[in-house]
Amino acid sequence: xxxxxxxxxxxxxxxxxxxxxxxxxxxxxxxxxxxxxxxxxxxxxxxxxxxxxxxxxxxxxxxxxxxxxxxxxxxxxxxxxxxxxxxxxxxxxxxxxxxxxxxxxxxxxxxxxxxxxxxxxxxxxxxxxxxxxxxxxxxxxxxxxxxxxxxxxxxxxxxxxxxxxxxxxxxxxxxxxxxxxxxxxxxxxxxxxxxxxxxxxxxxxxxx
Ligand SMILES: C[S@@+](CC[C@H](N)C(=O)[O-])C[C@H]1O[C@@H](n2cnc3c(N)ncnc32)[C@H](O)[C@@H]1O
Numbered sequence: 742x743x744x745x746x747x748x749x750x751x752x753x754x755x756x757x758x759x760x761x762x763x764x765x766x767x768x769x770x771x772x773x774x775x776x777x778x779x780x781x782x783x784x785x786x787x788x789x790x791x792x793x794x795x796x797x798x799x800x801x802x803x804x805x806x807x808x809x810x811x812x813x814x815x816x817x818x819x820x821x822x823x824x825x826x827x828x829x830x831x832x833x834x835x836x837x838x839x840x841x842x843x844x845x846x847x848x849x850x851x852x853x854x855x856x857x858x859x860x861x862x863x864x865x866x867x868x869x870x871x872x873x874x875x876x877x878x879x880x881x882x883x884x885x886x887x888x889x890x891x892x893x894x895x896x897x898x899x900x901x902x903x904x905x906x907x908x909x910x911x912x913x914x915x916x917x918x919x920x921x922x923x924x925x926x927x928x929x930x931x932x933x934x935x936x937x938x939x940x941x942x943x944x945x946x947x948x949x
Contacts (some may be wrong), residue, residue, distance in 0.1 A: 752810035767796035791817025797936030798826035921945035
Protein backbone atom coordinates (compact mmCIF):
# COMPACT_ATOMS: atom_id res chain seq x y z
CA UNK A 742 0.00 0.00 0.00
CA UNK A 743 1.25 3.51 -0.78
CA UNK A 744 1.40 6.12 2.01
CA UNK A 745 -1.53 7.91 0.33
CA UNK A 746 -3.65 4.74 0.42
CA UNK A 747 -2.67 4.22 4.07
CA UNK A 748 -3.86 7.75 4.91
CA UNK A 749 -7.13 7.27 3.03
CA UNK A 750 -7.66 3.95 4.81
CA UNK A 751 -6.86 5.49 8.19
CA UNK A 752 -9.35 8.33 7.73
CA UNK A 753 -12.08 6.14 6.25
CA UNK A 754 -11.79 3.79 9.24
CA UNK A 755 -11.75 6.78 11.60
CA UNK A 756 -15.05 8.03 10.16
CA UNK A 757 -16.62 4.59 9.74
CA UNK A 758 -16.25 3.88 13.48
CA UNK A 759 -19.19 6.19 14.26
CA UNK A 760 -22.25 7.49 12.41
CA UNK A 761 -21.12 11.03 13.13
CA UNK A 762 -17.71 12.10 14.38
CA UNK A 763 -17.90 15.91 14.62
CA UNK A 764 -20.60 18.10 16.19
CA UNK A 765 -22.24 19.21 12.95
CA UNK A 766 -21.62 22.84 13.99
CA UNK A 767 -19.16 25.11 12.15
CA UNK A 768 -15.87 25.84 13.91
CA UNK A 769 -16.34 28.75 16.33
CA UNK A 770 -13.26 30.76 15.30
CA UNK A 771 -14.14 30.34 11.63
CA UNK A 772 -17.59 31.86 12.24
CA UNK A 773 -15.95 34.81 14.05
CA UNK A 774 -13.35 35.38 11.36
CA UNK A 775 -15.51 34.88 8.25
CA UNK A 776 -18.83 36.52 9.21
CA UNK A 777 -17.74 39.98 8.04
CA UNK A 778 -16.33 38.83 4.67
CA UNK A 779 -18.26 39.36 1.47
CA UNK A 780 -19.33 35.92 0.19
CA UNK A 781 -17.59 34.66 -2.94
CA UNK A 782 -15.99 31.30 -3.74
CA UNK A 783 -14.58 29.40 -0.74
CA UNK A 784 -12.31 26.37 -0.56
CA UNK A 785 -12.46 24.18 2.56
CA UNK A 786 -9.43 21.88 2.79
CA UNK A 787 -9.92 18.81 5.00
CA UNK A 788 -13.65 19.52 5.22
CA UNK A 789 -14.54 16.31 7.09
CA UNK A 790 -18.30 15.86 7.47
CA UNK A 791 -18.94 19.26 5.91
CA UNK A 792 -20.26 21.46 8.73
CA UNK A 793 -18.05 24.44 7.83
CA UNK A 794 -18.73 24.15 4.08
CA UNK A 795 -22.48 23.99 4.73
CA UNK A 796 -22.27 27.06 6.98
CA UNK A 797 -20.36 28.93 4.24
CA UNK A 798 -23.09 28.03 1.75
CA UNK A 799 -25.76 29.24 4.17
CA UNK A 800 -23.94 32.60 4.32
CA UNK A 801 -24.09 32.86 0.50
CA UNK A 802 -20.71 31.42 -0.51
CA UNK A 803 -20.22 28.88 -3.27
CA UNK A 804 -17.93 26.22 -1.88
CA UNK A 805 -15.50 23.52 -2.86
CA UNK A 806 -15.09 21.05 0.00
CA UNK A 807 -12.11 18.69 -0.15
CA UNK A 808 -11.18 15.68 1.93
CA UNK A 809 -9.17 12.48 1.60
CA UNK A 810 -12.00 10.38 3.05
CA UNK A 811 -14.82 9.19 0.79
CA UNK A 812 -16.77 8.24 3.94
CA UNK A 813 -16.59 11.81 5.27
CA UNK A 814 -17.43 13.28 1.85
CA UNK A 815 -20.46 11.00 1.48
CA UNK A 816 -21.77 12.27 4.82
CA UNK A 817 -20.97 15.88 3.94
CA UNK A 818 -22.95 15.59 0.69
CA UNK A 819 -25.93 14.10 2.55
CA UNK A 820 -25.83 16.85 5.20
CA UNK A 821 -25.67 19.52 2.46
CA UNK A 822 -28.72 17.98 0.80
CA UNK A 823 -30.58 17.91 4.14
CA UNK A 824 -29.67 21.58 4.64
CA UNK A 825 -30.86 22.48 1.11
CA UNK A 826 -27.49 23.87 -0.02
CA UNK A 827 -26.16 21.08 -2.28
CA UNK A 828 -26.38 23.36 -5.34
CA UNK A 829 -23.73 25.65 -3.85
CA UNK A 830 -21.15 23.01 -2.89
CA UNK A 831 -18.83 20.77 -4.91
CA UNK A 832 -17.24 17.93 -2.97
CA UNK A 833 -13.89 16.69 -4.22
CA UNK A 834 -11.78 13.83 -2.97
CA UNK A 835 -8.04 14.62 -2.92
CA UNK A 836 -5.04 13.45 -1.00
CA UNK A 837 -3.81 17.00 -0.83
CA UNK A 838 -0.16 16.05 -0.88
CA UNK A 839 -0.79 14.52 -4.33
CA UNK A 840 -3.54 16.53 -6.01
CA UNK A 841 -5.36 19.80 -5.50
CA UNK A 842 -8.63 21.35 -6.67
CA UNK A 843 -8.29 23.72 -9.60
CA UNK A 844 -9.22 27.39 -9.62
CA UNK A 845 -8.67 30.36 -7.36
CA UNK A 846 -10.72 31.28 -4.31
CA UNK A 847 -11.79 34.36 -2.33
CA UNK A 848 -11.42 32.35 0.87
CA UNK A 849 -9.30 29.30 1.57
CA UNK A 850 -10.11 27.75 4.93
CA UNK A 851 -7.94 25.09 6.54
CA UNK A 852 -9.43 23.92 9.83
CA UNK A 853 -7.42 21.46 11.91
CA UNK A 854 -5.70 19.78 8.98
CA UNK A 855 -3.71 17.39 11.17
CA UNK A 856 -3.16 13.68 10.77
CA UNK A 857 -1.57 10.79 12.62
CA UNK A 858 -0.57 9.52 9.17
CA UNK A 859 1.97 11.14 6.88
CA UNK A 860 0.85 14.64 5.93
CA UNK A 861 2.99 17.17 4.03
CA UNK A 862 1.16 19.98 5.82
CA UNK A 863 3.59 22.81 5.04
CA UNK A 864 3.56 22.00 1.32
CA UNK A 865 -0.25 21.80 1.34
CA UNK A 866 -0.50 25.16 3.12
CA UNK A 867 1.87 26.73 0.58
CA UNK A 868 -0.32 25.42 -2.21
CA UNK A 869 -3.39 26.73 -0.36
CA UNK A 870 -1.85 30.22 -0.25
CA UNK A 871 -1.16 29.96 -3.99
CA UNK A 872 -4.86 29.55 -4.85
CA UNK A 873 -6.06 32.59 -2.86
CA UNK A 874 -7.29 35.25 -5.30
CA UNK A 875 -6.11 38.86 -5.07
CA UNK A 876 -8.16 40.48 -2.29
CA UNK A 877 -8.89 37.05 -0.81
CA UNK A 878 -8.25 35.53 2.61
CA UNK A 879 -6.37 32.48 3.87
CA UNK A 880 -7.62 31.22 7.25
CA UNK A 881 -5.67 28.48 9.00
CA UNK A 882 -6.76 27.07 12.34
CA UNK A 883 -4.64 24.45 14.06
CA UNK A 884 -4.16 22.73 17.37
CA UNK A 885 -1.12 23.51 19.51
CA UNK A 886 -1.01 20.01 20.97
CA UNK A 887 -2.91 16.78 21.62
CA UNK A 888 -5.91 16.86 24.00
CA UNK A 889 -4.96 16.51 27.68
CA UNK A 890 -4.10 12.88 28.47
CA UNK A 891 -3.45 11.92 24.84
CA UNK A 892 0.21 11.45 24.03
CA UNK A 893 1.87 12.10 20.71
CA UNK A 894 1.94 8.68 19.01
CA UNK A 895 4.69 9.88 16.67
CA UNK A 896 7.16 12.29 18.27
CA UNK A 897 7.62 13.81 14.81
CA UNK A 898 4.09 15.27 14.83
CA UNK A 899 4.73 18.95 15.43
CA UNK A 900 2.06 21.55 16.05
CA UNK A 901 3.44 24.82 14.64
CA UNK A 902 3.06 28.22 16.26
CA UNK A 903 1.41 31.01 14.24
CA UNK A 904 4.87 32.42 13.37
CA UNK A 905 6.02 28.99 12.17
CA UNK A 906 2.86 28.61 10.05
CA UNK A 907 3.42 31.99 8.43
CA UNK A 908 7.14 31.50 7.79
CA UNK A 909 6.42 28.03 6.34
CA UNK A 910 4.20 29.63 3.71
CA UNK A 911 7.18 31.32 2.00
CA UNK A 912 4.99 34.28 1.08
CA UNK A 913 6.13 36.90 -1.41
CA UNK A 914 7.00 39.96 0.67
CA UNK A 915 4.53 42.81 0.40
CA UNK A 916 1.85 40.66 -1.18
CA UNK A 917 0.15 39.64 2.08
CA UNK A 918 -1.18 41.32 5.19
CA UNK A 919 -1.31 39.47 8.52
CA UNK A 920 -4.82 40.02 9.85
CA UNK A 921 -4.71 37.59 12.79
CA UNK A 922 -1.85 35.61 14.31
CA UNK A 923 -2.60 34.30 17.77
CA UNK A 924 -2.66 31.38 20.17
CA UNK A 925 -5.87 31.01 22.16
CA UNK A 926 -7.72 28.60 24.43
CA UNK A 927 -11.02 27.01 23.48
CA UNK A 928 -13.42 24.88 25.49
CA UNK A 929 -14.19 21.55 23.79
CA UNK A 930 -16.80 18.99 24.78
CA UNK A 931 -15.40 15.48 24.30
CA UNK A 932 -17.47 12.53 23.08
CA UNK A 933 -17.94 11.29 26.66
CA UNK A 934 -19.27 14.74 27.63
CA UNK A 935 -16.10 15.84 29.42
CA UNK A 936 -15.31 19.54 29.01
CA UNK A 937 -11.65 20.14 28.22
CA UNK A 938 -9.44 23.06 27.28
CA UNK A 939 -7.76 23.01 23.86
CA UNK A 940 -4.98 25.38 22.92
CA UNK A 941 -5.31 26.35 19.26
CA UNK A 942 -3.74 28.84 16.91
CA UNK A 943 -5.29 31.11 14.30
CA UNK A 944 -3.57 32.57 11.26
CA UNK A 945 -5.60 34.84 8.98
CA UNK A 946 -3.87 36.48 6.04
CA UNK A 947 -5.21 38.81 3.40
CA UNK A 948 -3.79 38.80 -0.14
CA UNK A 949 -3.36 42.28 -1.53
C1 LIG B 1 -8.94 16.75 12.40
S1 LIG B 1 -9.97 16.52 11.00
C2 LIG B 1 -10.74 18.13 10.82
C3 LIG B 1 -12.02 18.09 10.04
C4 LIG B 1 -12.73 19.43 9.86
N1 LIG B 1 -11.92 20.40 9.14
C5 LIG B 1 -13.13 20.00 11.20
O1 LIG B 1 -12.57 21.03 11.61
O2 LIG B 1 -14.03 19.41 11.84
C6 LIG B 1 -8.81 16.46 9.65
C7 LIG B 1 -9.46 16.22 8.31
O3 LIG B 1 -8.46 16.27 7.31
C8 LIG B 1 -8.63 15.19 6.40
N2 LIG B 1 -7.30 14.87 5.86
C9 LIG B 1 -6.25 14.35 6.53
N3 LIG B 1 -5.21 14.17 5.71
C10 LIG B 1 -5.60 14.61 4.49
C11 LIG B 1 -4.97 14.71 3.22
N4 LIG B 1 -3.70 14.30 3.04
N5 LIG B 1 -5.67 15.20 2.17
C12 LIG B 1 -6.95 15.62 2.34
N6 LIG B 1 -7.61 15.55 3.51
C13 LIG B 1 -6.94 15.07 4.58
C14 LIG B 1 -9.24 14.07 7.24
O4 LIG B 1 -9.95 13.12 6.51
C15 LIG B 1 -10.13 14.86 8.20
O5 LIG B 1 -11.43 15.00 7.69
